Amino acid sequence: MKRAKLWVALLMLPVFLVITSCDDQGEESKQAEKQEQVKSTVDEFDELLTYIEETGDFINSPKVPSMIASSEVHKNLDANIHIIDIRKSKDYTAGHIKGAVNVGMNKLIDYFENEINPNSYSHIVMVCYSGQSAGFATSILRLLGYDNVYDMKWGMSSWDRKTAEKKWLKKISNKYADQLETKAIEKASPTSYPKLNTGKEMGMEILRERAQELLSKGFKPFTVKADELFQNGDNYYIVNYWPKAKYEKGHIPGAIQYDPKKSLGRSTYLNTLPIDETVVPYCFTGQHSAFVTAYLNMIGYDAKSLVYGANSFMNGLMRERGAKKWHAFSPKKIHDYEVSTSTAVKKEGAEKQAETIEVAGGC
Secondary structure (H helix, E strand, O other), rough: OOHHHHHHHHHHHHHHHHHHHHHHHHHHHHHHHHHHHHHOOOOOHHHHHHHHHOOOHHHHHHOOEEOHHHHHHHHOOOOOEEEEEEEOOOHHHHHOOOOOEOOOOHHHHHHHHHHOOHHHEEEEEOOOOOHHHHHHHHHHHHHHHOOOEEEOOOOHHHHOOHHHHHHHHHHHOOOOOOEOOOOOOOOOOOOOOOOOOOOOOOHHHOOOOOOOOOHHHHHHHHEOOOHHHHHHHHEEEEEOOOOOOOOOOOOOOOOOOOOOOOOOOOOOOHHHHHOEEEEEEEOOOOOOOHHHHHHHHHHOOOOOOOOOOOHHHHHHHHHHHHHHOOOOOOOHHHOOOOOOOOOOOOOOOOOOOOOOOOOOOOO
């Protein structure tokens, strides 16, 4: 009798296992469905922007653009600063600032998280050719919470004459100075905000995911030239990122004025930016607009920065009006400091501190 019961139990075992397996799979399916429902209810844009607002609202604060003059970097080379050169390796090898390390833009997050202790430096200085790519990267790193990161103003063009001759001195122009418009254009009517779909739920997680995506692409895809805006301006929502008084003196035809450092938040005019057009913020030099372009793409807009800013189409006029006041580039900006070809890097967190390191004003 016992044997019979045992055989019945053995015969029923596969059936029990199948039923149990089906129950487990059903439970897993239910859990996955619940998680998917949670994801679908998360407004990633709201989560991300709330996080940005709660951590300082960088783009709408006096801290932007976070730039430092090359003269200050030169003066403090032996202080506790860390210089990251994001140019192509061949240009870095040909000549760079003493002590600078060469890190590709796509590797910056990994470098900050795993290769250095960012808090051990008083200043981390990002260096590129013109100050624009570094501005883009600095903006993203600042949004990630690295508050000691700075963009070196004018890039290596203000340090090294050879770089300036290939970059800034080649790009300044007065080509469209006689085609400016003084008519004020009204901002667009408020509309909806972009949708984000990273699959993440927390603001910081969404931010990091977006940051890595943007840095992996590099700055170039997020740029546009003056010729394109003057010839096909109707294809873009052009944002003049100047004070109103300068806007009224003449701007790109069709451009709409937004106050720098305070007009691109939810409490101001962010919802007047269209989500179905390419938004092009432009400033005087292309450096401040690179910061803004990084931010706008981070939160889901399709944005491009006008490379070299107003210097690319009205440099002569800007110099006439006051080079310093209008942030006009000229040969006077080039210090022509010594460059190094050594790849030796000083130890992290040097004991000597900079007494005072002044940061440059924005454009």
